[in-house]
Amino acid sequence: METKPVFLTAYANAHQVAKATPFAEAENLHSLFAKQPLEQLGAGQSLFFEGDEAKHVFEIVEGTFRLFRILGDGRRVITGFLYAGDIVGISMKDCYLYSVEAIASAKIRRLSRRAFQCAVAESEILSALVFEHLCDEMASAQDQMVLLSCKSAEERLCTFLLRHMNRTKADGAGRFVIEIPMPRQDMADYLGLTIETVSRTITKLIGKGVLTVVDPAARHFIKVDKPAALAQLAGDGDECIDMRRDHAVSGGRRRH
Amino acid sequence: METKPVFLTAYANAHQVAKATPFAEAENLHSLFAKQPLEQLGAGQSLFFEGDEAKHVFEIVEGTFRLFRILGDGRRVITGFLYAGDIVGISMKDCYLYSVEAIASAKIRRLSRRAFQCAVAESEILSALVFEHLCDEMASAQDQMVLLSCKSAEERLCTFLLRHMNRTKADGAGRFVIEIPMPRQDMADYLGLTIETVSRTITKLIGKGVLTVVDPAARHFIKVDKPAALAQLAGDGDECIDMRRDHAVSGGRRRH
DNA sequence: CGCGCGGTTGACGGTTATCAATTAGTGTGG
DNA sequence: CCACACTAATTGATAACCGTCAACCGCGCG
Numbered sequence: 281m282e283t284k285p286v287f288l289t290a291y292a293n294a295h296q297v298a299k300a301t302p303f304a305e306a307e308n309l310h311s312l313f314a315k316q317p318l319e320q321l322g323a324g325q326s327l328f329f330e331g332d333e334a335k336h337v338f339e340i341v342e343g344t345f346r347l348f349r350i351l352g353d354g355r356r357v358i359t360g361f362l363y364a365g366d367i368v369g370i371s372m373k374d375c376y377l378y379s380v381e382a383i384a385s386a387k388i389r390r391l392s393r394r395a396f397q398c399a400v401a402e403s404e405i406l407s408a409l410v411f412e413h414l415c416d417e418m419a420s421a422q423d424q425m426v427l428l429s430c431k432s433a434e435e436r437l438c439t440f441l442l443r444h445m446n447r448t449k450a451d452g453a454g455r456f457v458i459e460i461p462m463p464r465q466d467m468a469d470y471l472g473l474t475i476e477t478v479s480r481t482i483t484k485l486i487g488k489g490v491l492t493v494v495d496p497a498a499r500h501f502i503k504v505d506k507p508a509a510l511a512q513l514a515g516d517g518d519e520c521i522d523m524r525r526d527h528a529v530s531g532g533r534r535r536h
Numbered sequence: 537m538e539t540k541p542v543f544l545t546a547y548a549n550a551h552q553v554a555k556a557t558p559f560a561e562a563e564n565l566h567s568l569f570a571k572q573p574l575e576q577l578g579a580g581q582s583l584f585f586e587g588d589e590a591k592h593v594f595e596i597v598e599g600t601f602r603l604f605r606i607l608g609d610g611r612r613v614i615t616g617f618l619y620a621g622d623i624v625g626i627s628m629k630d631c632y633l634y635s636v637e638a639i640a641s642a643k644i645r646r647l648s649r650r651a652f653q654c655a656v657a658e659s660e661i662l663s664a665l666v667f668e669h670l671c672d673e674m675a676s677a678q679d680q681m682v683l684l685s686c687k688s689a690e691e692r693l694c695t696f697l698l699r700h701m702n703r704t705k706a707d708g709a710g711r712f713v714i715e716i717p718m719p720r721q722d723m724a725d726y727l728g729l730t731i732e733t734v735s736r737t738i739t740k741l742i743g744k745g746v747l748t749v750v751d752p753a754a755r756h757f758i759k760v761d762k763p764a765a766l767a768q769l770a771g772d773g774d775e776c777i778d779m780r781r782d783h784a785v786s787g788g789r790r791r792h
Numbered sequence: 793c794g795c796g797c798g799g800t801t802g803a804c805g806g807t808t809a810t811c812a813a814t815t816a817g818t819g820t821g822g
Numbered sequence: 823c824c825a826c827a828c829t830a831a832t833t834g835a836t837a838a839c840c841g842t843c844a845a846c847c848g849c850g851c852g
Contacts, residue, residue, distance in 0.1 A: 349682060351772060357685045359678055371674045378678065407663070414670045418627045421677035422615055422634065426605055428684035429613045429728040433840070464799065472685040474841055479800055497849075499799070516607060689808070720831065730809055735832055753817070755831070793852105800847075809839085815832070822825090 309367055309409050312399055313339040316389040327368070327380040327388065334376050337369035337396045343386020344461040347378045348469065358470040360420070361462065363447070369393070371414055383462050426516070428472045435515035436471040437481045441491075442514050445504055456504040457494060485513075565623055565665050568655055569595040572645040583624070583636040583644070590632050593625035593652045599642020600717040603634045604725065614726040616676070617718065619703070625649070627670055639718050682772070684728045691771035692727040693737045697747075698770050701760055712760040713750060741769075 318341060321327075327338055330349055345362040359378055362368055368380060400406045427439055444458045451457070460467070468475045482502075485491045490509045494501040504510055574597060577583075583594055586605055601618040615634055618624055624636060656662045683695055700714045707713065716723070724731045738758075741747045746765045750757040760766055 349678070351682070351686065353771075355686045357682045359681050371671055373668065373671045377675055411666075411670075412629065414667075414674070415627055415629045417674060418670070418677065419633055421674065421681065422605070425615050425677065425680055425684060426607070426613045428681060429725075430607065430611045469685075475799080476801085476842085477840060480840090483800075515609075731831080732810085732833085733808060736808090739832075795851085797849090797851105798847105799849105800845105802843105802845080804842085804844105806841080807839095808837105810837075811835085813832105813834080816830085818827100818829080820825100820827080822823105 307405055309406065309413070310339060310365070312396065312406075313389040313391060316391060319388050319390065321382045321386045321388065323382060323384045325382050325386075327382075328376050329379045330376055332376050334369060334372040334374060335393055336390045337367065337393055338380075339389045339391075340364055340366045340368070341387040341389060343388075344383045345380050345386065346383055346462065346466055346470075347380050349378050356469050357472075358466055359424070361466075361470070367413065370396075370410060371417055383466065431515055433471075433473055433477050433481050434484065434513055436473065437467075437478065437485070438510050438514040439516070440467065440471060441502065441504065442510055445507065445510070454507070456507060458502055458504060460500050460502060485510075563661055565662065565669070566595060566621070568652065568662075569645040569647060572647060575644050575646065577638045577642045577644065579638060579640045581638050581642075583638075584632050585635045586632055588632050590625060590628040590630060591649055592646045593623065593649055594636075595645045595647075596620055596622045596624070597643040597645060599644075600639045601636050601642065602639055602718065602722055602726075603636050605634050612725050613728075614722055615680070617722075617726070623669065626652075626666060627673055639722065687771055689727075689729055689733050689737050690740070690769055692729065693723075693734065693741070694766050694770040695772070696723065696727060697758070697760065698766055701763065701766070710763070712763060714758055714760060716756050716758060741766075 316339075321343070327345065328334075328336070340362050342364050345368070346358050347360040347362065347368070348356050348358045350356050362380070369376070371377075400410050427436055431439065441458065441460075444460065445456050448456050448458050462470075464475045464478050467473075468478045471478065473481075482491065482493075486493065488509070490504070490506045490513070492503040492505055493499055494503050572595075577599070583601065584590075584592070596618050598620050601624070602614050603616040603618065603624070604612055604614045606612050618636070625632070627633075656666050683692055687695065697714065697716075700716065701712050704712050704714050718726075720731045720734050723729075724734045727734065729737075738747065738749075742749065744765070746760070746762045746769070748759040748761055749755055750759050
């Protein structure tokens with residue numbers, strides 16, 4: 281995550297491009313949006329729908345969004361969430377691959393795809409950042425596939441909470457209060473579970489002393505009392521660097 | 537899939553780059569590899585391992601490969617397969633995200649990452665192709681997440697077979713003989729199932745008259761007797777274009 | 793107050809994982 | 823040539839996990 285953008289920049293100096301657009305001196309993707317008007321959205325409002333022509337790129341200024349697809353029979357799959365600072369709409373060709381909705385009220389800025397492409401094409405730095413962005417997206421898609429492919433309900437939930445924990449600062453005692461801005465149904469559709477299983481699994485984790493719901497009225501804030509236990513239960517125990525090269529010897533399959 | 541590369545090309549003419557490298561006139565990613573020596577690999581041989589420094593980009597000339605990650609306790613997740621003509625190693629930052637192994641004997645060509653980057657940075661056409669490649673990878677990762685998130689064993693298997701069918705030509709009678717080059721265990725690890733469930737589900741589909749195993753000795757060739765039924769059972773019934781915009785009204789969840 | 797919504801809890805059953813045995817194909821060596 | 827071992831795949835019995843259906847709780851709001 282802290283790696284320098286190496287790709288497409290290695291030969292940046294080979295390009296001597298006339299920099300004429302308003303974005304020419306932009307050094308990161310966010311600065312592209314700086315002059316765009318702020319747009320306010322209400323809860324449940326959509327940025328775009330799956331299959332729509334991909335006309336804009338969006339920067340999330342405030343709030344949380346869900347990315348999802350609907351199957352023929354009504355099943356919904358949430359493929360990701362967006363938080364303040366995220367950018368969406370880059371990794372598209374002609375059409376959006378998924379729909380995006382604000383979970384609660386939110387603020388965004390938008391750029392036409394054309395303007396975005398223009399700015400990126402003129403800057404080696406931005407090209408590299410776009411490439412990096414795509415790689416990050418791929419990496420988290422991979423992680424999600426691992427989660428969905430072979431983790432139990434408890435492992436899925438712990439992984440989910442852990443990801444949120446890592447976006448949060450600890451308090452003095454090394455404990456965390458994490459905000460879960462989305463409703464249970466969204467968590468379920470994201471983790472490939474039902475709302476009931478999510479609820480029950482949270483209850484079980486509370487029973488184990490790993491979690492506390494801060495305020496029964498506001499269930500969107502959860503305190504992590506045992507971060508280490510949470511990481512343990514998440515299942516990807518340091519990914520087992522040593523055995524990757526000779527997994528054949530262990531030979532075992534273990535559960536789905 | 538038949539869309540023109542729009543991204544990073546829109547302003548291609550703004551760049552007047554001195555094209556001096558051997559790759560300067562390359563018009564597609566494969567031509568980059570044309571002059572590289574052909575390498576032969578045996579069954580089970582690795583191209584690289586998850587976590588290795590990403591030093592090369594590979595073109596698959598012949599054979600099939602599995603992309604996978606190993607979890608701490610030995611569970612294996614196959615995140616994808618590679619077939620002749622595919623390219624792997626682009627969507628990486630410093631390190632490979634997964635390991636890649638030849639399923640049977642195979643042939644590849646490789647390019648150093650540096651050379652690849654160099655060539656791509658000098659050509660607008662190649663840049664656009666790389667971007668397109670990444671978008672395709674994202675799209676199939678999304679599809680896989682949908683599959684793993686909410687499809688039953690039968691739907692998963694039918695989806696898998698359907699994907700292979702679409703890479704194959706029909707015979708005169710509109711039927712298909714598809715080759716499944718990987719063993720059952722690989723299918724299982726890819727579909728988030730066990731080998732037993734894969735086997736049982738195939739048997740069930742044969743019972744329904746949808747499939748025939750061409751030769752009990754060579755189980756890697758499967759005849760699709762009812763392609764329409766297979767598509768039906770795969771579950772993503774034309775993705776329900778109409779209801780995407782108003783899924784709220786249907787209100788229903790349906791099974792995981 | 794009654795209603796609706798989001799969330800929790802309980803009972804039950806189905807799908808699929810797990811454990812175990814069997815078959816068939818393949819290669820090896822005497 | 824056949825016995826043997828070994829692997830890939832299938833089949834069967836059983837049980838666990840989690841989905842389904844249903845009831846219930848607490849809260850906010852008209």
